Amino acid sequence: MSTVSETTHNGAVAVGAPPVPSADDGLSPAELAAKYGLTVSGARPGLVEYTRQLWGRRHFINEFAKARTAAQYTQARLGQLWQVMTPLLNAAVYYLIFGVLIGTKRGVDNFIAFLVTGVFIFTFTQSSILSGVRAISGNLGLIRALHFPRASMPIAFTLMQLQQLIMSMFVLVSIVLMTGEVPTTSWFLVIPALLLQWVFNTGMALIVARLGSKMTDLAQLMPFILRTWMYMSGVMYSIDKLTATAPHAMRILLDINPTAVYIDLMRFALISSVTAAQMPPHVWASAVLWALIAGVGGYFYFWKAEESYGRG
Amino acid sequence: MDVVEQQTQALPPLQAPTVPLIPTVICEDVHIVYTVYGAGTGKGSATAALGRMLSKKRRSSNVRRVHAVKGVSFTAYRGEAIGIIGSNGSGKSTLLRAIAGLLPTESGRIYTDGQPSLLGVNAALMNDLTGATNVILGGLAMGMSKEEIRTRFKGIVDFSGINEKGDFITLPMRTYSSGMAARLRFSIAAAKNHDVLMIDEALATGDRAFQKRSEDRIHELRKEAGTVFLVSHNNKSIRDTCDRVVWLEKGDLLMDGPTEEVLEAYEEATGGK
Numbered sequence: 001m002s003t004v005s006e007t008t009h010n011g012a013v014a015v016g017a018p019p020v021p022s023a024d025d026g027l028s029p030a031e032l033a034a035k036y037g038l039t040v041s042g043a044r045p046g047l048v049e050y051t052r053q054l055w056g057r058r059h060f061i062n063e064f065a066k067a068r069t070a071a072q073y074t075q076a077r078l079g080q081l082w083q084v085m086t087p088l089l090n091a092a093v094y095y096l097i098f099g100v101l102i103g104t105k106r107g108v109d110n111f112i113a114f115l116v117t118g119v120f121i122f123t124f125t126q127s128s129i130l131s132g133v134r135a136i137s138g139n140l141g142l143i144r145a146l147h148f149p150r151a152s153m154p155i156a157f158t159l160m161q162l163q164q165l166i167m168s169m170f171v172l173v174s175i176v177l178m179t180g181e182v183p184t185t186s187w188f189l190v191i192p193a194l195l196l197q198w199v200f201n202t203g204m205a206l207i208v209a210r211l212g213s214k215m216t217d218l219a220q221l222m223p224f225i226l227r228t229w230m231y232m233s234g235v236m237y238s239i240d241k242l243t244a245t246a247p248h249a250m251r252i253l254l255d256i257n258p259t260a261v262y263i264d265l266m267r268f269a270l271i272s273s274v275t276a277a278q279m280p281p282h283v284w285a286s287a288v289l290w291a292l293i294a295g296v297g298g299y300f301y302f303w304k305a306e307e308s309y310g311r312g
Numbered sequence: 313m314d315v316v317e318q319q320t321q322a323l324p325p326l327q328a329p330t331v332p333l334i335p336t337v338i339c340e341d342v343h344i345v346y347t348v349y350g351a352g353t354g355k356g357s358a359t360a361a362l363g364r365m366l367s368k369k370r371r372s373s374n375v376r377r378v379h380a381v382k383g384v385s386f387t388a389y390r391g392e393a394i395g396i397i398g399s400n401g402s403g404k405s406t407l408l409r410a411i412a413g414l415l416p417t418e419s420g421r422i423y424t425d426g427q428p429s430l431l432g433v434n435a436a437l438m439n440d441l442t443g444a445t446n447v448i449l450g451g452l453a454m455g456m457s458k459e460e461i462r463t464r465f466k467g468i469v470d471f472s473g474i475n476e477k478g479d480f481i482t483l484p485m486r487t488y489s490s491g492m493a494a495r496l497r498f499s500i501a502a503a504k505n506h507d508v509l510m511i512d513e514a515l516a517t518g519d520r521a522f523q524k525r526s527e528d529r530i531h532e533l534r535k536e537a538g539t540v541f542l543v544s545h546n547n548k549s550i551r552d553t554c555d556r557v558v559w560l561e562k563g564d565l566l567m568d569g570p571t572e573e574v575l576e577a578y579e580e581a582t583g584g585k
Contacts, residue, residue: 029340033423036335041413041422060452067449071440142436144414146453
């Protein structure tokens, strides 16, 4: 067997790489690649193909979210119980401060249920965005080791938050029941409201995941942005009462705020004293619209940079 | 050294030389640059950082660019097993990741046949979870279907030998010894069949019996795969597995050729075996 057939490799000493000279010798790498149907490694697939790949990874996304959630509490003796304890303690703190110490009702019937609903629903969006910022930058090891549609990461993290929220919902429902609410058919509205919010959150997480992968300071900045957002979302007060005398433009701005919309919907579903009259106009339409804008827009925006995640 | 003797020692070529060469991986003048934040060229204190923010020359701050691979070109063909050697930090793993499409290239192109996969699931596994959960998670992360994992589960556990001394697979991975964990990781990673397979220092884990098992498995994988890349500092495992070797040094491709010739030059340059 002859071992010496010359090919040059960019100044390197090349001794006998291919044993047989072939008809491909004169071709440039690109022509050679085209001839044998090779494709550029790591190129971004089309949107439809990408979605197909992502769907193919649904079990991974689900399992990853489950495993992460389980891993969170393994070192604590009470384990998974913390999933319920955390929202319960949160609610207790708010009750202590706003219900007992300040004793405020701010013109809202059943203020405790009103407040806790607001806090839990806002926390859902808040924690989805916070974990979204680090979804790419915090999992570089995984991204640099294995091949999968990168959107799996932010989606898995929002799934974790959804799962956490469902736990919180049990706490919320018990609190609402304890404060004297009676279950009605409107409680079924919880499900579409949560689904819409989850789509919205996923879209937001995808957007901040791309931003966070490039702007490494965003993770530090995000808590402040989110806190400002919380104070504008009517978590602790009724936008309806506050804006009764406010200019029309300000009222509209506060009313179309997506988190305010999702909080309003949840309160409307669970609390009988919150009536349709207090809802901003077209509240369901804005809930759907926000989910669509964030969901579709975020997915598209994230996909546009798919091949660049993992650099640097 | 005699070429014929070398052939009996190494794995025989999987295809007769008369079969036309089919390229599976083509690297064309590949450059890879890492951008590192917090590399700390300046002082680490907050006031120093603030000073840098206010000063005009922003780029110079604590962002550094590391040119890890500098213009590497080669073509790999079906049926080849290619060893990649070079000292630590010479860009071997970086190059493999770029071929796998996991790291974007700064300039140049990498063409591949299908989706090359890197043999490594370490990053997908979670130490707080049981070995069994990690087998499922790792399998899914590599793109196996649930069915596939279910049918191979027992095979993976048996191969790793985790259960030889009791029912350890249902314990969290953080309770494993480092050898056990490494064995389980390799077993999960090696459970899948690949078109273009890349192995990054996976052979030197576990006890002697396990090393033998994993070497056999790699030979098996090589038969199924189109092309195998192996990064290793163990020249013996390169000799046993590869018929071609690429030598990288500081991101440059120094030499590319038959295993024995390149290894001899490498051993000479690095001061013996």
